[in-house]
Amino acid sequence: MEDDQICEITSDCDCIPKDQWLISIEKYVDQTTKKPQMERVPSLLRQNKSYTNCYDPLIVSIGPYHHGNQKCEEFEKLKIPISHKFWYACIDNHVSIEQLYEEVVKVGKSARECYNKGWTDGYDDELFNRMMFLDACFVLHIMFIVRIENAHNWTDENLKEVYDRLDKSFYHVLRDLFLLENQIPLLTNSFSNAVKKFLKKMTGRSSESGPEEEIQNWDESPHLLHLVRQKLIWPFKHEKKNLMAYIREPNARESYLSVTELQSAGIYFKPSKTRNLIDVEFKSRLVFGTLTLPSIRVDHLTKTLLLNLVAYEMCPHGPSDLRVTSYICLMDSLIDNADDVKELKKRRILINKLGSDEKLAQFFNEISTDLVPPFLAYLDAKLKIDNHCKHKGHIWMAEWVHKYFSSPWALMAFLGAILALALTMAQTYFAAYQR
Structure with missing residues (x-):
């Protein structure tokens, strides 16, 4: 979108006649040739106090958005020795450090265009390429450390101090890699296998070749956070959009009851086989029902990861389906208190690494603040649950049992x-x- 064109349309200057101003809107054409893929966190989310410290890096900056942050100075100094170690690991493939750098230079212009206009103006081509080179080597080397089982056994004495420092902050490094504003473009497939193995380790989901749609999504992925999202919603399951049923029943409940309330209506829970975040299904059998939900492991990285995925979905050029946002709102509606958490833990739907059940209940209640899912999200399951709960016999039988x-x-x-x-x-x- 050209700045001059926007100025012409939005200007309230008296010197622009009304007719010309309306004509400029009528003839408006989006002249943007490339949409920014490395986007910023929407201001609505940054203003929420429940999300404080979930969007800015704690110790390491990747890309231009937080480059030069004083909190990240110490780790900025580690990028050169870690880049050296990464290049040294590539020697077996007969790759020189010049060849590695040239790979970055080839895509330097395209990488610059991936960021919001103005955020790379302070870098000439050489400085920008150097930043991308060091950051890419750093990220790939961290992936390598995560993938291997005995990371401490192959570090050499010359870099012992570097790895000691990295080891003490490794949890925070992983956390920073999944920030929306800490992404670098995936413009080359040279290290695609390394990225896939890293994601398998981090998400627990298979990275082996699957349906054609997964391969296509891999090629179109702009950054690491997008790939994490793909893993969380893969294999894709086409949700039943029973819109006509919703129109016929305007008084249908628009949200789930809590786990405890659903239990009182004879509804039981079981984990889905796919762990796909949209794999939610309800089946009613005579007087009882079963709600199938994806299992999720909640630890200290989960809040930051989920909120950055939500921020990505809320971006102007982000995914339009809001699958992660819908999932968070679903879990918030199901979980009111520790008793709800306890039941989902018993069914292996929630794996709690945060601490108490009360803390996990608070976790879902907090991260859902200000989030509104599409009304069609999980609509088929919602309508079936609503129909099940309308029958008093189901509730009486559940109470009797x-x-x-x-x-x-x-x-x-x-x-x-x-x-x-x-x-x-x-x-x-x-x-x-x-x-």
């Missing part, structure tokens, strides 16, 4: 009562028969 079968003692008491009743009836029958 909970009362008499929730524990061995309750079951024994119930069976004892049945036995006593049967004996009483038998005694009455035989007494009458003997007469």
Whole structure:
């Protein structure tokens, strides 16, 4: 979008006649040839106090947005020795350091165009390429460390101090790699296998070749955060958009009840096989129902990762389907308190590495603040749950089962009562028969 054209359209200057101003809107053409792929976090999210410190790097900056940040100076000095180590690991492939640098130079112009206009103006081509080279070597070397099982056994004595410093802050380094504003463009497939193996290790999802759509998405991925998102929603499952059913039932519930409330209606939970964030399905069987949900491991990296994925989805040129945003809102509606967490943990849907169940419940309640999912998200499951909960018989049966079968003692008491009743009836029958 050309700045002059925007100025012409939005100007409120009296010198522009109304007719010409309206004509400029009518004839407007988006003249942008390349959309920025390395986007900034939307201001709405930055203003939310619940998201404080989730978008800025703590110790290492990648790319131009936070380059020169004083908090990252110490790790900026580590990039040259780590780049040396990365190049040294490439020697077996007969790759010189000049060849590595030339790979960056080839895509330097395209990489610069991936960032918002104005954020790379302070760099000439040489400085920009040097920054990209050091950052790319750093990121790839971190991936290499994550992929191997014994990272401490292959570090040489000359870099011992560097790796000691890296080891102490490794958790924070990984956290910084998944920030929206800390991404560098994926403009070459030279190291695609390394990236795939790294993502497999980080997400626990297979990186082997799958359907054609996954291969296509890989080629179109602008940065690492996008690839993480692809792994979380792959294999793709086409959601049932039962819009007509929603229109026919305007009073249908637009959100889920909590886990505890759904249990009281005879609804049970089980983990999905795919772990796909959109793999949510509800099946009603007679008086009971089953809600299938993807399992997720929640640790200290999860909040930052999910919120940066949400920020990516909210960007003007980000993904339009809001799959991660929808998932977070779904979990928030299901989880009100620690009892809800406890049930999902028991079903292996939540793997809690944060601490207490109360803390995990608070986690989902906080990260969903100000987030609004598309109303069609998980619509098919919502409508089926709503229809299930409308039948009072389901609720009565669930209460009866909970009362008499929730524990061995309750079951024994119930069976004892049945036995006593049967004996009483038998005694009455035989007494009458003997007469």
